[in-house]
Amino acid sequence: MTLVVTVPTARLATNIGSLPDGVELHVWDFTTPPPASRLDIVVPPYMGATGSLSALQGLDVGLVQSQSIGYDGVAERLPDGMPFANAASVHETSTAELAVTLMLVAQRQFPRFVRAQDRGEWSPVFAESLADRRVLLVGFGGVGTGIARRLAPFEVEMTAVARSARVEQVDGVGEIVVHGIEELSALLPEAEIVVLSLPGGDATNHLFDSGVLGRMADGALLVNVGRGR
Known part of the structure; x- marks a missing residue:
């Protein structure tokens, strides 16, 4: 039995590294046709993932594994009956x-110093x-x-x-x-x-x-x- 997994970027596929026998990894960012009609694990794009979940409509998906902690709006866009997991503990x-x-940047007034540096000004302040x-x-x-x-x-x-x-x-x-x-x-x-x-x-x-x-x-x-x- 082959486990079919998709990730949205080549970089993520590279970071995963070597996989055990029986796992087939594809790069799929939801903008092209899916690599198979049966996908065991799908990792959506990180940014804007919720809006792209409609690309899963009509597919046989075992699990949608988000890269985000939040799951706002997922229930409204995820095809009925499709399991979804957020990325609690990752971020x-x-x-x-x-x-x-x-906190440190604001307390120490870094933005003020950067702007002064851009102007070529020496602008000390008690932060x-x-x-x-x-x-x-x-x-x-x-x-x-x-x-x-x-x-x-x-x-x-x-x-x-x-x-x-x-x-x-x-x-x-x-x-x-x-x-x-x-x-x-x-x-x-x-x-x-x-x-x-x-x-x-x-x-x-x-x-x-x-x-x-x-x-x-x-x-x-x-x-x-x-x-x-």
């Missing part, structure tokens, strides 16, 4: 790195450090805990908010009290940096509206690495 590390990078800042993590799943682990060495004061209140033991950080989302409004005014790592969906859509933003302290930094809406 947590890189997204957490991005969140910490954005804020990340150390000693009060950081509120809104969303405490895989990405939120990943951010907490990477923030720990920066000597910040961390508070977390999630859908449900709980106490979590995070490797490299220790015990973190996670507040319920109903406490968000009360916690916001004390935070100097607010980091969003929220999932998509109706529960989080427009969660940070003008009223919630208005509860933030003047001069506080908002970093959003969550899902689109």
